[in-house]
Structure formats: structure tokens, C-alpha cells
Amino acid sequence: MNYSVQALRSSLRDLGYQSSDIHPQFRFAAMDLPERPVRQVDAAAFVDGGPASYRTAALGIVRATGDATAREAVEASSSLGAPYLVVIGTDDATMWTYTASGATQVARVDVDDWQNLLLDKSRLGPQPVRQLKALQLRDDGPSTPLLFDPRTLYAIQANTQQALDEMLTGFLSHFDGERVSAGQLSMGVHYELLLPLVFRLLAGKILLDRDDPRIGGIDTADPREVVTQVESLYSLPAQRLQWTKARVAQLTRAWQDLRDGLYVRNVAADDLAFVYESTLITPDTRKAYGTHSTPYSAADYVVRSLRLPQGGNAAKLRVYEPFAGACVFLTAALRRFKELLPANWSTLDVHSHLVSHFGASEIDPFACEIARLALILADYPNHNGWQITREDLFLDGRLAERVRQCDVLLCNPPFEDFREPINALSIHKPVALLDAIIETPPAYVGVVLPSGLSSQKVYRAHLARICEIYGDVEVLQLPEGIFRHATIGAEVLIAQSRRDEDTRQSGTDLETTIRKSVVRRTDWLRFTRTLQTSASDVARVNPRISPGLVGLRPLRHLWDYLAGSPTLGDVADLHRGIEWKNPNDVSRSKPTAGFRRGVHLLADSLQQFEVKKTVYIDVRPDNLRWTAIKFPWGSPKLIANAARASRGPWRLLATVDTSGLVASQQFYGIWLRDAAGLDISLIQLCAVLNSPLANAYSFVHDNERRLRKETLQKLPLPPARMPREIDSLVAEYVAACEGDDGPLFSSRPKSATELLMEIDALVLKAYDLPPRLERELLRFMGDGPRPTRAPFGGYPGTREGDAALPLHKQLAMSRSDIKAALKVLAQPLPASVADVFDLA
Structure with a gap:
């Protein structure tokens, strides 16, 4: 068998790979394992002519050693990132790929014929592999089923970024203020010195692990020499740092941990830039400028949702990121454009083009420096040249001017309002950005905006105009808590297929494809690993008739069906509770003069159908605001x-x-009107508010933490008379919650959970929904967590393939089935069966 380095090189060159892109004995870290051990394949081929990484890996060849099976060899090599892996065994050679479900064998030959696995240039060549790995989320052309799933790369990305984050955190721990001694560097004090220093040493680490000859000739154990060499390579200003003996010793220990830690040869440079960005801005700076670090997966989703042209047409596009922070969007765009630009361009050609067609603006001078360094990391091994302009975009019409000059606009603007009004600008900074986009629309838009973009009145007119200007509009809803250093959620506006001015003015062909995609908090990890959203809805609408994204509101067919129903505002008055001038010490646990029994804090006080805890709250007139006490x-x-x-x-x-x-x-008081005209009791109205329908309505129509009174007033009520049985069921439910002794010892015929389900079923029966809409509602509500004392595990009959039966009929069927089973069990056993038990 001719299995040698020369034979491996020859087979890979025959497939079209350049000698410089073929690496024998290629080593890489197994990012899927906690220890991140270093693995090796006998040969690996890469695309794009740039540095080897899991993003550019195309093909690997490895021997199955010892007792390892071919599958084990493939799984051990998954972090290489290659779509295809050839395993040379004792008797056979096999080719494998990676699908969403794991390693999959695609071909097998006798071991002597291993080179026959590497003959299909149309599948294994550089260009087919490049296209195979380039995930595009919005591809409306004919789809060809692919065995390799490019989303599997995002699992490698997530593991890699976690490993890098741990590596960088370990390095920075040497500068933790609680650990440093007098005369040493501290992150709290020397923040603006240390982060540029981190870049220089990270760059040195990359050069070392990649065996880059440009780092040769120096003492790599001395961090000062590494810093000086990196500054020379990238034409960076020298660090103005006094190298005292204490600081040199401190930095040497930190550099040794970094140098000898995670092996980063196969790490994509933009992953290093992303993790570096996570240390970008101090909390004070974030507060001052309203900046929020964009999750890399969100930026990547935006860029890959744009149907950008390829080749020479891609080279015409100018990409701009205002409010850049650390240029997370430009970093994502950099990687995407390297896939789109002409394949025959050299890495130097690509770099020269990108630095002349990519631009960014940022107000904070230190953030400008960090952004430039992050782009240098992401563009390894190329030189500097990135255009990061320090400027306040809200002055002198600069924002509109910059937007006018670009074709692709990507950014995460500050969410805060201006402290003082600025001429001709909205007081809301996100609205000011939307005004600039509408004035001179770029061809492609991807901007992060505050939660409520698709529902709040302040954005309604702007969304309507966006849907007129662009033929394809998506709003991606992101959960709270995924932005570093912030608890806010966000919605991302993605717009493309820009119409020309004549079409917009004529009003013809104004049908727009609108999408509403949601990433739930529970699915965030999956999103970072696959870019798959939790849910997505698509519709074609005429924006002149259905403005904005109203047509994509979740459960919209349900709300259309209930459009003529009476509402809560028709039958009841709603008022928010009392407020205090001084909110401190306004509740007591015992009766006190000037205090009345009531409910104070939401978390302590209520659950559905029950008051959990009461206190005595301050009602003294001198401390009250407004007139809610009346x-x-x-x-x-x-x-x-x-x-x-x-x-x-x-x-x-x-x-x-x-x-x-x-x-x-923190509460509403709700009083029924005497002459409301709808026969409904307080208990029945309580059951409605606690029902799945009312909760879904609030969730869909109120994106903020505060529940708006005007939204609750529009809550549709059942058009039919409510069953009186609900009153007694609610009383039974409360009693069951208070005194249920458990399923084995309870004397009650029904558990609290069963009673809760029956209450919901009767409320939904009064709405008289079509079974299809009711099942859609119950599936939307899921399985909790529900704010009840009784455990709640979701509704029956909501799985795919289940019959669309109303909940009250499903419960009735369940009860009849149980009765039938009990009737059978009560019958005497046949004599032949009874004899068997007697003999046992």
C-alpha cells in the first residue's frame, strides 16, 4: 500500500488543493472535550489560501490506530472542522462526513485502494467544499440535499469560544485586583494599558502556535520581546509601560500560562476577535454611551440572512458599522465576504479590498483602538489598515451622511434617549437611526433595536415605511439576558430587496415578504450552535394595507377570529395600585396606625387564584402619590x-x-361594572385572566415587563355565557391546593392539577374556538412554568399528529376511558385465570 506523505500530497493536489494549503501531520485541539487535548491527522487540506482553521478545513486523512474503530477516529477528529475525513484502517479505508446526528460513513474501499476515495473533484475539490461550508440562511433558489450539515461548524465555534474565553479569563486573573501586590498591574487601575497588551500577547500566541516564521529569532519566553515583535509586525505604537521588576515577573507568569495553554493553531481568527471583544468596555463606558455587546451568533445570523451577491458584484458593496464597539458585525461580515469575493483573488487582494470597502464609526477613542485590534486579529495574518473613525454620529448630520454612503448597514446602536434634544433628531437614539435609514435606504440593513420594535407605537410608522421600501423584512426577537453586561432583550431588523423610488411612488408591486423569528431563552444555546430559531412565521402582505409586522403577530388567526368579541374594558374598570413619594419602609408585618392590609411585592403576594401573603401597607395621605387610594x-x-x-x-x-x-x-385592581351587559361573575373573570388565552394575548401584545393597561382592556372575553360550574371548580381548586394530602391519601375525587385543567377547558369552551385554533393556542403555551401552586405539565393532544379536539372533549374522553377501565377491573376474573392466581 502506497501510503506516504508524498502519496497524500499527490492525491490532494489532484483534487485541486495548492501545496501551501496541504498540511502533513496537522495538529489541532479537540474543542469538544473539557481537557482540549491536541489531536493529529496524517494530512489536512484547507481552502481560501489563508491560515488553516476549522472554518477553512476541507479534508482530513488519518489512520485508525490501536484498537480504535473508524468511527472513533472520526469522532476524535471532529474539531478539525473538515466536512470529509478519510480513515485508513487495517483492512479497509472509509470516507466519513458530519451530519446533525453525528459521524456518517459515505464510502468504503479496500485499504490498498484508499486513493480511489479521493477522485471526485466535483464533490471534494476546493470550490465545492467552500460552497458546502458557507452556510446561507436565506436561500430561495432550488435546494439540493446535502449530507454534510454546515451548521455542525457552529458547535465547534461554541466550544472554541468557550475554550478561548477560559484561556483569556485565566490570563486576566493574574491582574485581578485582589491577587496583585504593590507595584503590579491591576485590571481595575490599568485597564486601558492591559487590553492593548492582551492583544499583543494573543497575536504572539497565534504566531507561535501557527509556527509563523515572523516570530522567530526572539526569546519567546520573554513577554516583552513578544510584545515588541508584534508591534513591529503590525506597525502598532509601543506600549507606554514602565517595566518594573514586579510587573515583569507578573507578566511573565501570565504569558507562560497563555503560551502553554490552549493550542490555537486551528482556531479561527475571528473567534479570537470575538472573545477579545468580550473584555471590550467597562460598565461605566457602557452606561455612558449606551453600548451593548452584540452576541456573535446574532451578528452571524444577520449577515448570513442577507442574500448578498457573489464574485465581482460582492466586490462593489461598501459595508459600514456605526456605533461599532469592537466591530462584531464587521468581523462577521469579514468572514462572509471572504466566501463571496472572487475565488481567484489572493489573500492579499482580499485584504486590500476589504480595508478599502469596510468602515466603522465609534465615539469612544479606546473602543476605536480595541475595534481596530479585533479586526487585525480576525484578519490574521494580514497587516493593519482598517478604517475606524472616531466621531459622534449624532452631530452635524453625520449619521445620515454615513448611511447614505454605504450599501450594507450593520450595527447595534445605543438604546438610551438623548439627555438633551438635538436639532432635527428624535430624542430616541434608535429612532434617529431608523430616520437615517428611511431617508437614504442602503441595499441591505441589519440593526439591533430595543425589544418592542414590532409592537410599540413609537416604531410603528418607521416599520410601515421599512416594509414599503424593502421587499423582504425580518424581525428576529432575542431573549433577555443574552447581551453581556445587560439584562435587556432586543429585536433585530433585517431588511433587503430594496425597491427603487419609482416603484415605491407608484404603489405597484408592493407585496412584501415579512418574517417574525423568535429565539426563546431556553433555545439560546441551540441558536448559538446552529443559528436555528425557536419559531419563525412568514407572510406576504401589502404594506399599504397591513402596515408593519401586524400581519405576523403570533396566533394572528386566533386574534382575527376573536376580533368582534367583547373585551375586558367593556365590562370592568382597571386601576393601578397606590404609589408612594418615599417608597422606603412602606410595608409592615403587623397592624400599624396609618397602614392597611394589602399586597405589596408581586413575587411574594399572588399566584393564580390565590393570595399567598398579605402585609400592612402605608396609606397615610402625606406619603401617597396620585389618588389611587380613592x-x-x-x-x-x-x-x-x-x-x-x-x-x-x-x-x-x-x-x-x-x-x-x-x-x-405592582398590581391592578379590577372592578366589574354593574350594568356592563355581559353576564359574568368575578370568579369567572378571574378564570379568564388566568386562562391560556389571556396569557397568550398578553405575551403577544405586551413585550415589556410592565403590563400596559390599554392592552389588558382590549383582552377579548368569551362571547358565550360562561358556565356556572367554573365558580364551584375554582373553589374546589383552592381547597385542593390548601389541603391536598397527595395522590395516595387524598380524599378528594380530583387533584388540584385536574381541577385547573377543567377550569381552563370550560373557559376555552365558552370562547367556542375552532379546534385547530385551540390546539395552536395550547401548543403555543407549552408546559410552563405556570404561576400556580398546583403542578402543571402542559396540555394533552398538542403533539404533531394528534387529533384537533377541544380540551373539554379530551378531558371527557379521558374520564370515560378511566370509568370503562374501572368497570372492567371490577368484573370477576374468568375461572381459568383465577385458578392460575390460586396456584401461584
């Missing part, structure tokens, strides 16, 4: 939350109060 708190009413109970769809909780409780502003 509402009829002593009358029978509902108390409901005025801020969501959870981030999920189960967000409403209400209970009936006949004891005269007062409530703080």
Missing part, C-alpha cells in the same frame, strides 16, 4: 399583576378579593 378597594374585585410574572407566556395571575385588600402599584 378607588373602591373595600368592594369585591380582582387583584392582578401589573408586571409580568415570568418571561415566558405564562405571565398573568389574578385572584378574587372580597376582604378589602389594598394593593401597591
